[in-house]
Amino acid sequence: MAYWLMKSEPDVFSFDDLVAKTERGEVEEWHGVRNYAARNNMKAMAVGDEAFFYHSNIGKEIAGIMRVVAAAHPDSTAELNAKGEVVWECVDTQAVKPLPRPVTLAEIKATPELSELELVKLSRLSVSKVSEAEWTLLCNMGGL
DNA sequence: GCCAACGTTGGC
DNA sequence: GCCAACGTTGGC
Numbered sequence: 001m002a003y004w005l006m007k008s009e010p011d012v013f014s015f016d017d018l019v020a021k022t023e024r025g026e027v028e029e030w031h032g033v034r035n036y037a038a039r040n041n042m043k044a045m046a047v048g049d050e051a052f053f054y055h056s057n058i059g060k061e062i063a064g065i066m067r068v069v070a071a072a073h074p075d076s077t078a079e080l081n082a083k084g085e086v087v088w089e090c091v092d093t094q095a096v097k098p099l100p101r102p103v104t105l106a107e108i109k110a111t112p113e114l115s116e117l118e119l120v121k122l123s124r125l126s127v128s129k130v131s132e133a134e135w136t137l138l139c140n141m142g143g144l
Numbered sequence: 145g146c147c148a149a150c151g152t153t154g155g156c
Numbered sequence: 157g158c159c160a161a162c163g164t165t166g167g168c
Contacts, residue, residue, distance in 0.1 A: 007166090035151075035165095056166060105167080124150065124165050 003135040004041065004051035005062070005119055006030065006093075007126045015053045015063035019095040027069050027092040030127075031077040034088060038127035042091050043072040050096065052130065052138065054119065060105040062138060064098040099142030113137055 008014070018028055033039055045051075049068040055061055070092035078088035108114050114137065118128035130138070 009166095037151095060167075122150095123148095123167070126165085 002045065002049045003130040003132060004045065004049060004068075005054055005117075005128050005130050006051050006066075007054045007056040009057050010055040010059055010063075011057075014055065015066075015095065015098060018053065018066060018093065019064070019098070022095040027094055029076060029092050030090040031075045033075070033090060033126060034078075035126060037122075037125055039072075039089060041127040041129060043089060045071065045091050047071055050135075051093065052135075053095075055102075056126075059102070061102040062099060062142065063102050065096040065139075066093040067096050068092070069094050097144075099139075099144065101141075101143040103138055103141045107141065108138075111137070111141070 013028075021028055030042065033042065045068045047068055047070065051066050051068065052062045053064045053066050055063050068091050072089040072091050074086040075088040075090045078086070081087050105119075108117060109120060114120065114134060117130065117134055118125060122128060
């Protein structure tokens, strides 16, 4: 099983929104990603992989954990390219649980063990990888 | 609101 | 295929 981190601006779609959807038995299609590196990460995801839900711009913190419930499939909001091919894909997710104590970007940057985290090194990448060691540490920092 | 990082576009 | 110009993301 692999670990990931996915960003969303909470005024557009927050972790609480994902929790509400999950409680209704719905899944969230992680649509709208238009970056090849981020898309490739989603294509590498497997059902059951877990991902941190990061609030960008507002909050700048990891709010909770979600699970990949469907592997990459065509993004329903994406247009086809000139050849009529699907270029953009995305996974579906559901909420697992919030972090009792959200982990802020400032805390992450102040933690030497997290200096290699892709969130820090590739700050514009909206879907990034998290190593198992980083995942465990971030969960601990979040009060789990 | 500014700016750094970086991806994309288009001229050559 | 290179590179300058431009657009977007996201932290500050």
